[in-house]
Amino acid sequence: MDKKRILAEIRRTTEQNDGDPLGIDRFREETGIRKEDWYGIYWARWSDAQAEAGVEPNRFGEDPIEKDELLRQVALLTRELGRYPTKPECKLRKRRNPSFPNVSTLRRRLGAKAEQVSRLKDYCERHDEWQDVASLLEHSLPDVPPETEALPGEDAGLLAGQVYMLKHNKAYKIGRSTDAARRYRDIKVQMPYATEEVHVIETDDTVGIEAYWHKRFASMRLEGEWFQLSASDVRAFKKRRFQ
Numbered sequence: 001m002d003k004k005r006i007l008a009e010i011r012r013t014t015e016q017n018d019g020d021p022l023g024i025d026r027f028r029e030e031t032g033i034r035k036e037d038w039y040g041i042y043w044a045r046w047s048d049a050q051a052e053a054g055v056e057p058n059r060f061g062e063d064p065i066e067k068d069e070l071l072r073q074v075a076l077l078t079r080e081l082g083r084y085p086t087k088p089e090c091k092l093r094k095r096r097n098p099s100f101p102n103v104s105t106l107r108r109r110l111g112a113k114a115e116q117v118s119r120l121k122d123y124c125e126r127h128d129e130w131q132d133v134a135s136l137l138e139h140s141l142p143d144v145p146p147e148t149e150a151l152p153g154e155d156a157g158l159l160a161g162q163v164y165m166l167k168h169n170k171a172y173k174i175g176r177s178t179d180a181a182r183r184y185r186d187i188k189v190q191m192p193y194a195t196e197e198v199h200v201i202e203t204d205d206t207v208g209i210e211a212y213w214h215k216r217f218a219s220m221r222l223e224g225e226w227f228q229l230s231a232s233d234v235r236a237f238k239k240r241r242f243q
Helices: 003-016 024-031 046-052 067-081 087-096 103-110 113-125 128-143 180-190 206-216 231-238
Strands: 161-168 171-177 195-203 221-223
Touching (some): 003 024, 003 046, 067 087, 067 103, 067 113, 067 128, 087 103, 103 113, 113 128, 113 206, 161 206, 161 231, 171 206, 195 231
Antiparallel strands (some): 161 195
């Protein structure tokens, strides 16, 4: 595999993803370039490849945008529009104001659109200067897709499979898949250290059950699907085998 091609694909996919570089597994899905094509040949770490490509690496556990600042910027745009912004409106604001968060950052940090609106409403209700935005969001909530909205390309109806919990160092990932074993193998490839499978829940509604656990542990969220959980939180998840 040619090094120049890998670097070019990192730049291309980063640009298409609103400036956020892709993780190893999604990069492979988008380009067909596997970890074996670069690991130990050109770079020892994926972040090194991203840095050489001239993009800012996404490092696990980092928090480049404080959540309150992220919510403040979305609140300001909501106030200007008189409603919660659409994805194209967020992208337009990003082009005009580079400090505005990427759409992918909003999704990763705040969840699906319904969860974004709910989090923003909570933020506005806690700050007197944003009470007008909180009132606007009261009218937005009925029009927002439910917590179980599907990711692009997925059926919005029930999706059978598994909701799984993985452990990496002191962090826990809660995700969903129609084939948890294969997904676990994919995640192991992208993590630099050992990743342990903790528990799998079989369900006919992976989207809804994943959303339930993400909401339940929302206050412990690190970023995306990663959480800082207590032993009792993990025990609660492991009690469920079917949902």
